[in-house]
Amino acid sequence: MAGAAVDCRNVTVRFVTDRRTVTALHDVSFDVEAGGFLTLLGPSGCGKSTLLRVVADLVAPSSGTAAVFGTSPAEARAARALGFVFQDAALLPWRTAIQNVELPLEVGGRRSLPAGAPTPRELMKLVGLEGWENSYPHELSGGMRQRVSIARALLGGPRLLLMDEPFGALDEITRDRLNEELRRIWQETGTTILFVTHSVYEAVYLGEQVLVLAANPGRVAARVNVDLPRDRELIIRETPAFTSIVAGLRDVMGRAGPRAAQGHRAA
Amino acid sequence: MSTTTLEAPLDPGQQAAEAAHHRRMRRLAWRRRLLPVAGIATFLGLWAFIVWFFEVPRFVAPSPQLVAATLVEKHETLLRNLVPTATQAIAGFILGNLAAIIIATVFVHRKTAEEAFFPVVVLINTIPVVAKAPILVLLMGNGMEPKIAIAALICFFPTLVNMVRGLESVNPQAMELMRVLSASEREVFFKLRLRNSLPYLFSALKIAASTAVIGSIVGEWIGSTTGIGALIIQSMYNFDSPMLYATVIVGSAFSVAFFALIVAAERFFVRWQPANPV
Numbered sequence: 432m433a434g435a436a437v438d439c440r441n442v443t444v445r446f447v448t449d450r451r452t453v454t455a456l457h458d459v460s461f462d463v464e465a466g467g468f469l470t471l472l473g474p475s476g477c478g479k480s481t482l483l484r485v486v487a488d489l490v491a492p493s494s495g496t497a498a499v500f501g502t503s504p505a506e507a508r509a510a511r512a513l514g515f516v517f518q519d520a521a522l523l524p525w526r527t528a529i530q531n532v533e534l535p536l537e538v539g540g541r542r543s544l545p546a547g548a549p550t551p552r553e554l555m556k557l558v559g560l561e562g563w564e565n566s567y568p569h570e571l572s573g574g575m576r577q578r579v580s581i582a583r584a585l586l587g588g589p590r591l592l593l594m595d596e597p598f599g600a601l602d603e604i605t606r607d608r609l610n611e612e613l614r615r616i617w618q619e620t621g622t623t624i625l626f627v628t629h630s631v632y633e634a635v636y637l638g639e640q641v642l643v644l645a646a647n648p649g650r651v652a653a654r655v656n657v658d659l660p661r662d663r664e665l666i667i668r669e670t671p672a673f674t675s676i677v678a679g680l681r682d683v684m685g686r687a688g689p690r691a692a693q694g695h696r697a698a
Numbered sequence: 699m700s701t702t703t704l705e706a707p708l709d710p711g712q713q714a715a716e717a718a719h720h721r722r723m724r725r726l727a728w729r730r731r732l733l734p735v736a737g738i739a740t741f742l743g744l745w746a747f748i749v750w751f752f753e754v755p756r757f758v759a760p761s762p763q764l765v766a767a768t769l770v771e772k773h774e775t776l777l778r779n780l781v782p783t784a785t786q787a788i789a790g791f792i793l794g795n796l797a798a799i800i801i802a803t804v805f806v807h808r809k810t811a812e813e814a815f816f817p818v819v820v821l822i823n824t825i826p827v828v829a830k831a832p833i834l835v836l837l838m839g840n841g842m843e844p845k846i847a848i849a850a851l852i853c854f855f856p857t858l859v860n861m862v863r864g865l866e867s868v869n870p871q872a873m874e875l876m877r878v879l880s881a882s883e884r885e886v887f888f889k890l891r892l893r894n895s896l897p898y899l900f901s902a903l904k905i906a907a908s909t910a911v912i913g914s915i916v917g918e919w920i921g922s923t924t925g926i927g928a929l930i931i932q933s934m935y936n937f938d939s940p941m942l943y944a945t946v947i948v949g950s951a952f953s954v955a956f957f958a959l960i961v962a963a964e965r966f967f968v969r970w971q972p973a974n975p976v
Contacts (some may be wrong), residue, residue, distance in 0.1 A: 490872055508880060515878045521871035524970040525893050538889060539880035567970055 435498070436623035437463040437486055437589050442495035444481050444649075454648035455481045458495070461642050461651060463625055465590070467615055470638035471627045472680065478649025479627045480518075483593050486625065487515055496506045499591060507591070511535070511542065514584030514622075516594040520576035522568040528575075529555060529564035531583045545588060552598070554582040557616060574605035581613075584661075585620065598633070607665055610636055614663055631684075635659075635676050636668060643680060645687035654688040655680060733950065751858025757937035768940040769947065776929070776948045777782075783926040784952055786842050787914040790849020791906055791956075798854045799899070802861035807883070812862075823855040827916050835920050845917030845925075851905035852913035860902035900964040907956040915949060 444456040455478040463469045484490040485497050488504035499507035507513055522531045532551040536542060544550065549557065555564055558578040568576055579595055584592055598606040610633060617624055628634050634641045638657050645652040657676060659667060667673050668676040700720045748754065749761040756764070769776070805812035825833075830851060834844040868890055876886050918927025926949045933941040 484874075487865055487874075487875060508878060511880075513878060515875065517871040519871060521868075521869055521875050523872065523890070523893070525896075534889070535879050538876065538937040539882070569970065663914065 434465050436465045436467065436500060437461075437469075438498045438501075439482070439485070440496050440498075441496060442482070442485055442492045444478065444485065444490060444520050452549050454487075457648035457650045458493075458692075459644075459649065459651055460495075460652065463623055463640075466621055466627070468624045468639045470634040470673075471625065471644060472629065472631065472634040472641050473644030473649070473652075474629060474646050474684070475645040476649075477646035479629075481649065482644070483595050483625060485590075485628050487503045487513055487593050506520055510628045511539075511587050511603050512590050514583045514586075514592045516577070516580050516592065516597045518596045518599060519569070520580040522576055522579055524568050525563045527567055528560060528571065528579045531579055532586055534583060535586045540652060542587070544586075548588040549585070551582070551586060553580075554585050555588035556620060557585070557619070558582045559612065572605075574601050574609060577601065577609065581616070585616075585622070588620070588622075590623060592622045592624045594624065596627050596629065598641060599628070599630075606633070611665055618661065631677050631680050632668060635673060635680065636663065636665070641680060642688070643683050645684075653663070653680075653683045655683070736956070738790060748975075757939055759941040760943055764940045765943040765947065768944040772944060776944060779929045779945070780948055780952060781917065782842065782845075782924050783914050783949065786845040786917065786925075787849050787910040787952075787956070789842075790846045790913060791853055793846065794850030794853030794910070795857045795903060795906060797798055797850070798857035798902075799861055802858050802865060802895075803887070805862055806865045807859075807887075818928055819855065822851070827852060827913060830853040831917050831920050834917070840921055844915050845922075848917040849910040849913035852909045856905050856909075857899070857902040860898045864898025865891045867898075868894050896968050900960065900968060903960050904957060904964070906946065907960045908953045911949065911953045911956065 439462070439558055440460050442456055442459045446453045446455055459478075459482060461469075473479045473483060481490055485492050485499065486499060486504055488508045497504050500512060502510070502512075504513075521536065522528075525533070532554055536544065542678070552564065555561060556582050560575060560578050560582070563571065563575065568579070570578065584594075598609050601609065613624075613626075616622075624637075626634075626637055628637075635657055641657060642657045643652040643655065644650065655676065659672060659676075677692060701921060738853070748763050749759060759840070760768075801815075805816070827848060831844070831848055834847045838847060856867040865887075872890060876890060881889070915927040915930070918925040919931055922928040926945055928950075929945045933939070933945060
């Protein structure tokens with residue numbers, strides 16, 4: 432499709448080890464429109480993190496192609512079109528919060544900020560950490576560390592933000608608050624977001640669309656539109672519209688195999 | 699907890715509990731300071747008592763008072779002999795650790811080099827210090843050089859092993875981050891690996907600080923006329939036990955001071971909390 436932020440066609444990823452060959456992804460095709468918010472939902476082992484890494488040029492597909500804004504993932508990475516938020520915040524413990532946010536300016540050719548892009552300080556404010564700039568990671572809570580890592584990923588105004596279960600290790604209350612703020616950040620920055628999760632509620636609350644993956648081998652089980660208003664408060668999760676989308680997704684996952692059902696219960 | 703804090707000034711029970719807590723902490727702090735002193739005093743007392751009670755002859759073992767007197771009386775000789783030993787230990791420490799850091803850097807970037815040469819390093823490390831000393835004296839003569847070489851060799855191995863581990867045990871997600879940011883190998887090394895290795899490096903340096911002194915002393919046992927090691931051998935042949943003990947104490951005191959210096963440097967350079975403690 433024209434104007435696609437991400438376009439994956441027939442992506443297959445195999446990992447060969449001494450004992451066996453694992454097909455992490457089998458013939459996966461999907462796209463995300465520019466400015467969209469797609470959540471990748473599936474049980475552990477369905478290859479959703481691998482898929483994200485194919486888009487980020489961290490894993491090369493065994494066959495098939497991936498394109499980011501019409502270019503290869505490697506070109507998109509070199510052009511700093513991508514921001515990546517990891518499962519653990521992956522902050523450098525010897526750097527203060529603001530120094531961690533500034534890291535992208537110091538490596539990979541020491542770029543200066545594009546004109547009009549928010550400064551590290553402005554990004555700290557955007558993620559609600561004004562006043563914590565000079566704290567070290569060990570002085571911050573898990574939720575705050577993940578906020579810093581989101582600010583770091585947003586530095587330079589990437590057009591695509593890839594998020595790999597960023598809130599998976601946080602308590603439910605912190606997670607809810609960060610979900611709400613991520614929706615706000617998405618609307619404020621206009622960045623395309625591809626978000627991996629194994630929580631059905633998170634997938635539906637955050638996404639404009641949900642791509643459901645099934646395991647063994649990792650493949651697309653369904654793609655569901657989330658027909659909810661753009662401005663969402665957490666309370667929307669109690670509405671019948673929300674509940675029926677969740678029920679529909681659970682049904683898809685249940686039919687995709689018993690392993691899938693187990694996986695989402697564990698979430 | 700927050701609810702009790704709100705009514706803190708009004709709650710006498712909490713004030714009493716806090717006062718009791720502070721008293722307990724003060725008592726613990728004093729205990730920590732006094733117990734080691736008491737331990738050392740007991741040890742010295744026991745030593746003095748045994749020497750006196752069994753009438754141990756002076757050439758077998760001195761009383762602590764006699765050692766203390768020798769330390770004061772002979773402090774000039776002792777310090778004059780400490781200078782070469784300390785110089786060799788520090789020079790060996792610097793050379794050995796520098797070599798280890800450089801080789802660890804090469805090993806991390808060139809796996810082939812690690813696979814080829816690590817066995818050689820292990821082999822050299824298996825030779826005991828007392829056996830290395832004569833080999834190096836034959837190779838390098840009777841000056842300071844063989845002692846520096848021994849001190850350097852003894853520091854080298856623990857630092858190499860720790861440094862390789864520190865450079866390699868980088869958070870995999872931080873490595874992926876560097877790749878997403880298109881960081882060069884050089885940038886990954888200076889921004890990530892080197893900083894990550896510091897806690898590991900310092901735990902090796904703390905070991906090296908005391909072993910470098912041991913290496914320097916052992917080197918002096920073979921045909922040296924000055925230094926703590928030579929003084930130990932001389933006083934043993936002269937049955938001068940007070941001098942022997944005094945020399946050992948001076949050597950140990952230097953080791954402790956060297957160790958303390960490294961600990962201070964560690965506190966200065968490693969101010970963050972490592973993600974996974976070494």
